[in-house]
Amino acid sequence: MRRLAVKLWRLITAPVRALLWPYRAFREFLDQEPEDSPTTDVIARAFREPMLLVDHLEDLRRHLFRALIVLVGMTVLSFVFAARILDLLAKPVGGVEALQSIEVTETIGTFMRVSLMTGFVLAFPYILFELFAFVNPGLKRGERRLVLFAIPFSFVLFAAGIAFTFFVVLPTALPFLLNFLGVTTVPRPSNYVRFVTSLMFWIGLAFQFPLVIYVLAGLGYVNARTLARSWRIAIVGIAVLAAAATPTVDPVNMAIVMAPMIVLYFVSIVLAALAGAGRRRRAARDAQPADTNP
Numbered sequence: 001m002r003r004l005a006v007k008l009w010r011l012i013t014a015p016v017r018a019l020l021w022p023y024r025a026f027r028e029f030l031d032q033e034p035e036d037s038p039t040t041d042v043i044a045r046a047f048r049e050p051m052l053l054v055d056h057l058e059d060l061r062r063h064l065f066r067a068l069i070v071l072v073g074m075t076v077l078s079f080v081f082a083a084r085i086l087d088l089l090a091k092p093v094g095g096v097e098a099l100q101s102i103e104v105t106e107t108i109g110t111f112m113r114v115s116l117m118t119g120f121v122l123a124f125p126y127i128l129f130e131l132f133a134f135v136n137p138g139l140k141r142g143e144r145r146l147v148l149f150a151i152p153f154s155f156v157l158f159a160a161g162i163a164f165t166f167f168v169v170l171p172t173a174l175p176f177l178l179n180f181l182g183v184t185t186v187p188r189p190s191n192y193v194r195f196v197t198s199l200m201f202w203i204g205l206a207f208q209f210p211l212v213i214y215v216l217a218g219l220g221y222v223n224a225r226t227l228a229r230s231w232r233i234a235i236v237g238i239a240v241l242a243a244a245a246t247p248t249v250d251p252v253n254m255a256i257v258m259a260p261m262i263v264l265y266f267v268s269i270v271l272a273a274l275a276g277a278g279r280r281r282r283a284a285r286d287a288q289p290a291d292t293n294p
Contacts, residue, residue, distance in 0.1 A: 075119030110189040161207030213268035217275035224273035
């Protein structure tokens, strides 16, 4: 009778357990702890057992392959609205009608480049998740939560970098470029799209800097004090990066790119201090049971 009651209860609660299964699996995924071994021991073990390195490379291949499949799928999906995105990208110069093609295959190449860039943006969160899944076995529970919850914020920051490029950098840089020395320039689709997408990509990556610093500080690799002491070196490095990413050589457009990067650097110092404080609290909480044992 008791066995029948248990089976009946499991049958009644089956829909609820089915709905809660992803949550339980996710909790188990976060709560698993890696083997706590010193880095030197891990390296020595890899030299003694080369097949361990081969297994890691095989895991990396599988993660990269899945990320590539999603990227290809998102790129194919982008074919549906690539023409609209191209028209949106061309708005700062007056729309697609303002572009002039001089090669037979130029428009097709431009269409493919826009589709690939759009597909990369759409697949960006999943690509980050696959990279996280690769490093996940070596992370502790707190580190795993930190990296996993950073993924959606990474996508938001990348989109913010793209928006900053489109609404701030391009309207400032393009009039200077297209009318330099009073000579009117008619942009080609391939050159214009390559210029715009490259600028969006690199500035979008630059907007990831605060999040990267926050994660590294949370993992204990950097700290706010070191970042604050190195602000002069950081500004020089930012100037070099801005000069490489800026489409013009004039200081005005370079300053437009430098300004948000400098602000992001100082925001990173604050985030590193918060992440460091959180890491110290977690370490103290984890060490407390060990200290109370006789």
